[in-house]
Amino acid sequence: MFVPFDQLPAHARIWIYQANRPLTSEELAAVAPALMQFAEEWTSHGRSLAASAAFLHHQFLVIGLDEAVADASGCSIDASVRFVRALEQALNVTLLEKSQLAFLVDGKVQLLDRRQLKAAVAEGRLRPETPYFDNTVVQHQQLGAEWPAPAASTWLARYFAGV
Incomplete structure (x- = not known):
């Protein structure tokens, strides 16, 4: 189930994917529905996950999950990586490359x-x-602090x- 990104609890688990370039406002607007749909449909062993996804600073995809509702499983993590790969292709960016700081x-x-x-x-x-x-921070509360x-x-x- 989709949770607005700013309403994720402080303890929510996050994954950060860094794009190799800033996204334009047009690209961010175009991809927003896909982020919401991913979070809405993301499941773990048939259970709905309380999740969100957002681009921050026009360059960082952050996926958040309230693990108090349900944890991600190996299969659900795989699904999130497939989603990230699809975004890479749609936006013509790299998000999974880790050689850039x-x-x-x-x-x-x-x-x-x-x-x-x-x-x-x-x-x-x-x-x-x-x-x-x-990008190794793992909790939503760390983003602000x-x-x-x-x-x-x-x-x-x-x-x-x-x-």
Whole structure:
């Protein structure tokens, strides 16, 4: 069953998929019905899931699930990945690729190839306080409090040791 994204409980489980480019307002409007339909129809072993899906910052697909209602099963997770792949094709973006890191620079999402991280830190292009979108957060409440978070307060902290 569809739950408006902002009404998911704080403890709701989330999955974040980062697009390789920002989506246009037109693309977001066109895909909104598909997000709602996915959440409405998503099931686990025949049980309806209390779920939502939304694009945040024009670049991040976030799927949320209230596990207090029902947990996702392996089959339902597979169904969500199939949905994400279908969105990739419909929008001509990549959402499942994990080699790009996203930072908030001058109010805009900027992507950096993981292999360029050390150099970007050494050159001062990335600083410990640079907001980083840590897509490993797993609870809805973390989106507001820790996403984005200063890079040095995330798993990237080791890159800033001694800076």
